[in-house]
Amino acid sequence: MKQIQMRKSSTTSLISTKKIIQMNNVWASYDSKNFVLEGINLSIDRGTNYAIIGQSGSGKSTLLKLMNGMMIPSKGTIKIDYVSPDMNNKKFKNMMHTIGYIPQSLGLVKNISVLENTLLGALPRLSKIQSLFKKFPEHEIKEAKRILNLVGLSGKEDRKIYMLSGGEKRRVAIARALMQKPTILLADEIVSELDNVTAHEIMDLITDAQKRTNLTAIMVHHDMKLALEYANRVAVIKKGQKILELGVEGETIVDFQTGDVTTEEIMEMYDANSKK
Ligand SMILES: Nc1ncnc2c1ncn2[C@@H]1O[C@H](COP(=O)(O)OP(=O)(O)O)[C@@H](O)[C@H]1O
């Protein structure tokens, strides 16, 4: 955690910086003509479980790509732990490996094993030679096995990815991301295609890891109900704009953004989602 020591007369106080992601009036475009995100403001505290929901094409994946430097905004500013996410920014390049990104397609290598896929998360820690020959030190192999046990895949270390179920593949993608020892986890619709029970198992797994390591998890979901069940905050994106920022307080759903969306409209979105 970033901490600043301040000296004030003879006493020393500690200021701990809380925000890990800040977006200020962010606009994004793929063709520099049409904007797919318009004026997004986001402020996420360290250790938060943050969800992003919205219809297909609303800009959720684009939002994640902006957070890991795969895309740069057309307008506005983004800070990830006080650094601009841009591959050309050396400071960001150095911290990039601490962002675990699980794309919607999972990005696993199909014809290698569960263990080998998991070890890929440790690649940034290897020397050039080790990395070239994918020669992983014994302690990294041990750590990969520990994480695979944690995600419920012990005994399946040697299976090839194509032999796994949808739920198991997601567990490998999570294991690989955890192997990075991330401070931020970005997951794009990781449970959308799963049955309800498996979806909850996977979400429990991530929530567990998140709490244990003070990880900031930012997850794109399809289902508002599931998002509210796990997340501290839920951003609702509609046609490139953030229209709501919801959270649950006791039995009540609270809109922290207080835009012009009525309670009835929020309930409609909630019901429409839960019927799916
Ligand atoms: N690589 C791309 N090139 C051009 N347009 C894109 C690209 N990726 C996404 N888009 C467009 O940007 C908009 C937002 O897409 P996306 O962020 O993927 O939405 P979501 O994840 O909410 O479904 C959509 O209109 C989509 O067609």
Ligand SMILES: [Mg+2]
């Ligand atoms: Mg998407």
